[in-house]
Amino acid sequence: MTRFLLPLAAFIVLVGFLAVGLNLKPREVPSPLIGKPAPVFQSQLLHEPERMLASQDNLGKVWLLNVWASWCVSCREEHPLLVELAKSGIVPIYGLNYKDKRDLALQWLSQYGDPYTVSVVDPEGRIGIDYGVYGVPETYVIDKNGVIRHKQIGPVTIESLEKKILPLIKELQG
């Protein structure tokens, strides 16, 4: 009888590892940019193509850089939260409109609300490469010295806001 139980025992061990594995996030490769100065960029604004924004303009304040696109369905999940966060005025959110078309992006913002102080465009994904973007949406917390302090991979959730992002912003602003 015992030897017939061996397959079951092996399976139970396997399930143990799989259960622990479910709570791990192998996709969230720790970003090598955390604690490093945010890559510098200068790009056109989405709403006013004739104006440019340079990332150095934001030195001296804590800000969020949110990577979004009109073709990204997950961006809709986090969008109401971003709109609310923008309304609260806790932190300015800058958008990086990633590999998108201007008319579609504008249409998308007018439908779902525009939480961004401004959005800059990155039609070729060049800025995205510097930041190591590998999925949309992603959100970066950048401090007063222009250093990346946190990277949120995937949609911002109430949980990630309350547990990580908001306390971090408070600490950085204080």
Place this chain on the structure above:
Amino acid sequence: MIPELGNFALILALLLAITQGTLPIIGAARGIPSWIALARPVVQGQFVFLAIAFGCLAYSFVNNDFSVMNVARNSNSELPIQYRIAASWGSHEGSLLLWVFMLSAWSVAVSVFSRHLPDEMVARVLGVMGLVSVGFILFLLVTSNPFDRLLPAAFEGSDLNPLLQDPGMVIHPPMLYMGYVGFSVAFAFAIAALISGEMDAAWARWSRPWTTVAWVFLTIGIMLGSWWAYYELGWGGWWFWDPVENASFLPWLVGTALVHSLAVTEKRGSFKSWTVLLAICAFSLSLLGTFLVRSGVLTSVHAFATDPARGVFILAFLVIVIGSSLLLFAWRAPKVGLGGKFDLVSRESMLLANNLLLMVAAGSVLLGTLYPLIMDSLDLGKISVGPPYFEAVFVPLMTPAIFLMGLGPLARWKQASLPELMLRLRWAFGVSVVTALLMPFIMGEWKPLVSFGLLLAFWVIATIFVSIRQRLHNSGQGGLFTKLARQSRSYYSMHLAHFGIAVFIIGVTLVNGYETEKDVRMEIGSTVEMGGYTFRFNGASPVSGPNYQAMRGDIDVLHNGEKIRVMQPEKRTYNASGMAMTEPAIDTGFLRDLYVALGEPLEDGAWVVRVYHKPFVDWIWFGCLLMAFGGILAVTDRRYRLKVHTKHVETATVADDKRVASNPRLSTGGKKA
């Protein structure tokens, strides 16, 4: 409206699956004929509703209904129609729906082709398949509903992943799933046998064709996946030991062991509990593969969008299905008995050794696949396990297995003599050694690993010749062709599949040993030489596809100063997702492939171009096809056709089956090992 109909059909299918998973099993246990009789109609009803659900999803994709979340995420109005249909199974939700749909198709097949089986048996088998179906339909409805709406509707869909926009990808997943799901039949037969306690040769004979067919589908599915990776990913590899590739390879290894073990159980009555365990394992690994791909515990190019709720659900499902079947196994298998005895040297012992080698190989692949997860769970860091590990473990394990593969078909059942075998095979061995030593010189350079690989392949081929020669020698009077025609299909099927392995080994060995690759900067008009061919770059020009923009290179291939063809590799950028894709150009040949891919553009119209010369690479997939044909030939063997025939003559069934069993030529004819 249509998506809601699909959703409703899915709910009805769930109700029928619940009925299918309960009443017939209880009926079989209590001996209630009307409940037993319920199995077949319920299965067929479930199939109809799942077909409706799948049709509704495909309809939404074809008509670009971006108010359905699944369509909005995985399709686009510019997407050509064939890929819009294929996009129905391009996502997590859709592919799962395809999974249950196929499960119900297999169930219908069992319900139709089982007239000669006892009704209780059919009720139990279909009941077990119903329970599996319940789990998957629940999973769909609870965590991954393909019909979820997106309101307000999206203007445009985000497009199907460009990697999947390829004819190979249209058929690869259905083939693979047919294989995965097909093992559920062997699994259900095994569970039914454990429940009833009746595990005889008849049980093995019923399971065998189903298992073989599932194995054939899985073989073709894996082959298509490998072929697709070769021509679509643009770096010329054909197998990457990616977690998801491994997830399909694991059931294949165990399934291969199962196919052989079933043969022993049918012919000799041995290995009974081992066969049952393999049947459980093969299907469990199919389920585990589903879990690995969809739960997000491993990273892979294949991974679907993940959601922890899904992971928890599938894990719970795995625990219930696999845990309860292994518990049932531990409880009932000791009573099954061991079956016929055999000597240390016999065909049984060789098959058992090969079975063990296949299982150990499967175990090491599983370990390598899960190792990053294990390390991460024990907080020992994030690591990845790559091809060097798998090659280092896999090749040494397969070497004795291939050697035994040549020996096994020539050994006697029950008791064989090693000296006699050696005597019979001395020529085969000598010829394969000499050929293996000499062949690499013809290729231009002697390499020990190439010689070794070829030795294994030639050994298999030489033993096949010896086996057929002896077989003909022992089959009485008549000319060569009469004798050849006298052998059963299952005998040829075994050799064909084994020959496929040899062809596969030759392909792998030669392409690994002699492939050449160059990454070169090519100006317009410049040339590069490789493997006796000259490639001349004539520049790249823009072209537009239905949903992408591309730069198409134009490269002349010259052989002995003569232009033999123009190759046009492309670098595409898909409109909707902005994803860049490399579309290599391949000149396929019997003895070699020429493979050209565009790298990055440089100034003045120059490009980085990757050029490969790959000798014998197509033999890899051709070998897989031969294996699959072997499987197909096996299920068309006379024994099974006889049964189909008897289906029409219900009363004759028993007598016919007895005749098959007692006719010595038929029952020993199939030496499919």
